[in-house]
Amino acid sequence: MRMVLMGPPGAGKGTQAAAICRRYGVAHISTGDMFRAAMASGSQVGAKAKAYVDRGELVPDDVTIGIVRERLSQPDATNGFVLDGFPRTVPQALGLDELLAGSGLKLDAVVLIEVPEAELVRRAVGRRVCPRCNRVWHLEFNPPPEPGTCSCGGELTLRPDDTAETVRARLAVYRERTEALKDYYAKAGILRVVDGSGSPQEVEALIAGALERCSE
């Protein structure tokens, strides 16, 4: 299984990617998580990404394609992967096709999770993340066992870019730059659009159904 999970900020990509990776035993590759880890470690990539991530803008394509190229070359990705939040621009999609073609591979499916805008803001603003294990919770929709603390014991944090203002900026970027990918993957015949407004379990079932249809 080699697939892309697309969708606006807060749509549930990370939540669903984790479920798909458990189900199929493939690698979860989140460019957002990779940029946050790079920023936390103070690496060169982190320094390049920071100003963009803080403002809710896209990190330049060359930097982003570079980290994905490196990540896909790691052994655990040879079994398959779910790309979460990449590609986000047409040049990134072209770059990905090129990377895969270089190894004689291609994508099996692109699943687009659609959620109404008001709900996206509620999901993102109430999101709390564990810096220790990367697990994602929600104050209302998926609360941790103890307020403020992850099941691993880590202290939950609010992502600095999950303020209502920055979420709206990220949504605008999504409409301007990322939505065009819908056409790109529809033309390739691998796009599956899923209604993401139900519960995580409902969305998981819809995605599983969409993926089955891909392998027919």
Ligand code: ADP
């Ligand atoms: P994305 O990776 O697309 O930004 P996440 O998976 O991080 O989205 O989900 C955003 C927030 O919404 C998280 O706090 C998550 O717990 C919550 N969430 C995810 N899926 C659902 C859902 N189907 N219904 C309600 N809340 C959800």
Ligand code: ADP
């Ligand atoms: P969300 O889960 O809410 O959609 P992510 O965690 O995927 O957000 O991404 C957080 C930030 O990381 C983005 O706003 C952007 O600055 C940067 N980023 C992540 N993926 C990409 C990408 N494919 N291209 C450019 N920037 C990216």
Ligand code: ZN
């Ligand atoms: Zn944790």
